[in-house]
Amino acid sequence: MSGDHQTPALLLFSAFVAVTLGITTWVSRNRQGSAEEFYTGGRLFSPMENGFAIAGDYMSAASFLGISGLIALFGYDGMLYAVGFLVAWLVVLLLVAELVRNCGRFTLADIVAARMRQRPVRIAAGTSSVTVSVLYLVAQMVGAGSLVALLLGGTSGAARSWTVIGVGALMVIYVSLGGMRATTWIQIVKAVLLMGGAIALTVLVLVRFHGDFDQLLRTAAARSGHGEAFLAPGLTYGGDWTARFDFISLGLALVLGTAGLPHILSRFYTVPTARAARRSVVWAIGLIGGFYLMTIVLGFGAAAIVGPGAVRASNAAGNTAVPLLALDLGGGAGSTGGTVLFAIVAAIAFATILAVVAGITLASSASVAHDLYASLRRRTSEPRSEVTVARAAAVGIGVVAIALGLLARDLNVAFLVGLAFAVAASANLPVLLYSLFWRGFTTRGAVWAVYGGLLPAVALVALSPVVSGSPESLFPGVDFQYFPLQNPGLVSIPLGFLAGWLGTVTSAETPDTAKHAETQVRALTGAGAV
Template sequence: MSVRAVADATLEQSNPILNISVFLAFVAVTLFIVIRASRNNRTAADYYAAGRSFSGPQNGFAIAGDYLSAASFLGICGAIAVNGYDGFLYSIGFLVAWLVALLLVAELMRNTGKFTMADVLSFRLQQRPVRMAAALTTLAVCFFYLLAQMAGAGGLVSLLLGISDRLGQSLIIAVVGVLMIVYVLIGGMKGTTWVQIVKAGLLIAGAVAMTIWVLALNGFSLNILLESAVAASTSDPKDAILGPGLKYGANPWDFLSLALALVLGTAGLPHVLMRFYTVPTAKEARRSVVWAIWLIGVFYLLTLVLGYGAGALVGPETITKAPGGVNSAAPLLALHLGGPVLMGFISAVAFATILAVVAGLTITAAASFAHNIYANVVKRGRGGDDGEADPNGEVRVARRTVIVIGVLAILGGIGAQGQNIAFLVALAFAVAASANLPTILYSLFWKRFTTRGAVWSMYGGLAAAVILIVLSPVFSGKPTSFLPGVDFAIWPLENPGILSIPLGFLLGWLGSVLDRGTEDRRLAAEMEVRSLTGYGAEKAVEH
């Protein structure tokens, strides 16, 4: 069956008018929330950190909303439906990565920083070079992550409207980008947080309802569900979807590289770490961690049933040929279960997922540029605290940066159409683990870490990850590559993590060992006390 035939069949079964009505209703509700939340955006702390006014449970839901992206819902369900066990490895990797981030860096960074990841990294090191490097790595991570979300938005709305041509999907991505810009310009972090809270509740509720429905159709027996998935599988042999190797069996090094990126990448994702600055105290930060762990853990368990359920009830061939490709598995499963009404609701939830995550990514990138490059490098201020950088001017720069990032995200999302968004997110994780994580860990736990080590680590890890991605099959040489018409891929793996992550750690160590400059050991000691105990953290975030 051709892509056009699948699109036509989907359009006949679904109700585009109902779908677009649900979609527009959600946009209207969330815009109302954003406008209400924006009334108190008066200071930089309001715009960047929502005035630190959210409780632990609220922030826990927002963290879940930030972390459970379109890759978690659309990409992983599709990966499990098509690749079975190998697709479920994404769920395992994302969940383990979250635990690593929370236990290793989250609270320590919250106790030390003020608005952004660079506040932590520059606490005991030279401000200007470290902030510049941290801002650039943050922008790079956010850009790769945005590619995945925008590509998912194009595929999702294309499925809703039955659009299969590239021009139509490109127009949809542009509309999503414009909405994202409006959300962030108006609402700032407070509006973004409320959208994430609403989205997390809807996403988990929708996933629970669909999971119960799928299990009910299979006698509440996971064994019967798996047997049905095997019967519908297009793999050879059919039961290959129940074991490892269907996707990564030919090249286990690719899986190892992916696993390293997933497990270590979350701890370097600036938009997730920034969420811990929206609560008033370290105690509330710990409460938000507990809530987030439960919400995220339950959701990733549900993806196993949803993915195999989509494979069994919809079929891998139908999924891969539908508009949006593998990213259409969850909406098509909803269409099979509950018809156009459930499909419209689940698609609206998925769209809410995309909007919430891209808004969080965009405000993080804008804050990083305005707070670090404009306020602390261009204006030579210290976050605006000493009067050299006007906080209002900083927020104005952040708003302009939002527009630039939105345009770049639209163009990148158009180029990324057809890619599995779970895989695209894995590239963002690889960049985060290579460029940010080594510097974060060294700053928190190694007293001899120096400015040279930080700069070498961030620039070296970033360059290695990006260069390997450009030289990989992801970028050229395959029908699904960014540039399918040419082939200059010389790096055989699709994920750079296996080389770029160790290189980032090595460069951080080497730069510090070779640096004969004297770093302030008193600041290192102060940072250690503050990160472990929270002493001085409240004073740091009041400014």
């Protein structure tokens, strides 16, 4: 992009940042400063508002930039991410949403600790939640860097680095000043913008092919260099046994991981009742389902119109496929229409990243303050001191996410999110389901379930091709690759469930049946829920 073409996008970036900072400032002047206000926004959001906020939280840079890029590069196999991300919400709706709202207060650990010894459970669940959140944040940082690097010419490593730092600074401001209320309204604004942008691009792609989706697919296959194989399974996850198991592993992680994501679970506490939480998920499924259908059109549209070669030349991981598609649909790099459409799409993508990182940072800082800090003090902390710790934690988490984002800036954002989902499904989902549905579950079982999924997942990622042993790795110059799969879910998710079972059956602790009965009644009826 030339200097003249960069100006509209930078102006739109600035406008969105100004609006969201305005929202944050307004909320910070009207907040009460209580823990409930900071963590849940006072539980005052309607199901529709929370549904839009959930959609805004979930439709991240991985969705808008990463999935479309993977489809543009790998065709059918790239659609696995869209399918997995959407199907996951059926698990959330049927097993998690209403029960979590009735049983918890602020974090995942509240649900588990209700019938266990508080300190070990909160430390384990808090550690896991922060780990998942940081992994998810890294993906958003990488997306922001790729986007701005394209805007400034595609080769500016310094611009990419400063963008990652800037996004980290903004997310700390949003969370520290505005808490959940500001974060929710930022996510609602972002969801509306993202849906509007996706609809506009989808319509333009279909108009380009006169509404003939079959022609779109044939053109994409012809330009891909793979022919009909581009439209069939196996281009990425076919062939040898390693690729096939990677396919299964990724599918498991995507479908099961959503129910263990801390920033998604925290959204169920922002509505007044469990029924409202369930209706929020229905709203979210409608919005997210429509959006992922459009990403399929955008991905194949980028392959057919821009071409995989041009997408790879801009960003090897495919993260810039949608902005390049917008540029072409508007008339090309030298046209006013292309410049304007590119600027709008780039600004929407940037808004997506800012909103998602705010939600994730809030959830992780809540885990640090409400679970780790309160547990390590060995006594109940004052709500105001807890909120102060949460704000400080947001800064620390931001620094860690910035550092890792700079390290992983050449990986696909959807792929990075897949790793976060695998860790969430391995560490958080087993302990959550066991706590809700197993009468005999014990404290040792809860701690073992968390660490039994978390540690193998992180270790397997460290020993996988993601980190070393290939040109696309984080450290391409070294090789300590001993685990062949890129996603650890196939191994680490069963290990999390197995560790929880093993810890329970080997525990001398007698389960508190009265507390389990109380939790079950609360989960199913809402009686006594906060």
